[in-house]
Amino acid sequence: MNTQTLKASPKKKPGKTKKPLAPERIAAILDALAKTYPNVVCALNHRSAWELTVATILSAQCTDARVNLVTPTLFKTYPTPKAMAEASLPELEELIRTTGFFRNKAKSIQGAARAVVEHFGNQVPQTMDELLQLPGVARKTANVVLGSWYEIAVGVVVDTHVLRLSRRLELTKNTTPEKVEQDLMKIIPQDRWIAFSHELIHHGRQVCIARNPRCADCSLETLCNSADKTWTSHPRSSPLKA
Ligand code: SF4
Secondary structure (H helix, E strand, O other): OOHHHHOOOOOOOOOOOOOOOOHHHHHHHHHHHHHHOOOOOOOOOOOOHHHHHHHHHHOOOOOHHHHHHHHHHHHHHOOOHHHHHOOOHHHHHHHHHHHOOHHHHHHHHHHHHHHHHHHOOOOOOOOHHHHOOOOOOOHHHHHHHHHHHOOOOOOOOOOHHHHHHHHHOOOOOOOOHHHHHHHHHHHOOHHHHHHHHHHHHHHHHHOOOOOOOOHHHOOOHHHOOOOOOOOOOOOOOOOOOO
């Protein structure tokens, strides 16, 4: 969408969507996201389920770009779960220092490495229950690994972007990742769970930015009635807003 052609339009306060979970509205949101972000993939560089598990643990409270700077040296130094399981903890900490919370993260990735070696035959497991047994792995990381590597849709990845945008789009009123995930799993078809997360994460990074969303450039704009909007084309006229 061309921002310049929209600049002259008035900035009016949007209202609330009367039926935010109406199937036709959900379908329209999914359709717009798929068209805007075709073939979108995980932004964390990885070559295996193990590397994706480690990268996702490191991405907590850190940008994917920063993680991608750290992981090449990390995986060159410790190329296998066994090598990382046997690593010196201070050396491991030093390699991941710039991702923040490096002491806890070093313990987590070494603990996960040891669990993978000792209990799962050097392979990252493929079920939610087993993944949750790895230190440092909660549902978000497990969903990332299952969805992006194994292509198994067990749940929806809810990171900070998915949580924030799901609330802006009135797909949930909840505030915890666990509850937001449950809400999304009820309204999003299972065959869209994996792509939906990737699309929403990209949208949150590029367009629906936390403090200053670029609503005039947003492909979901006609479907969105968020109070956070910085521009609106449809104060009272959206066909999907009663
Ligand atoms: S219209 Fe604005 S607030 Fe709504 S999803 Fe798009 S960028 Fe976000």
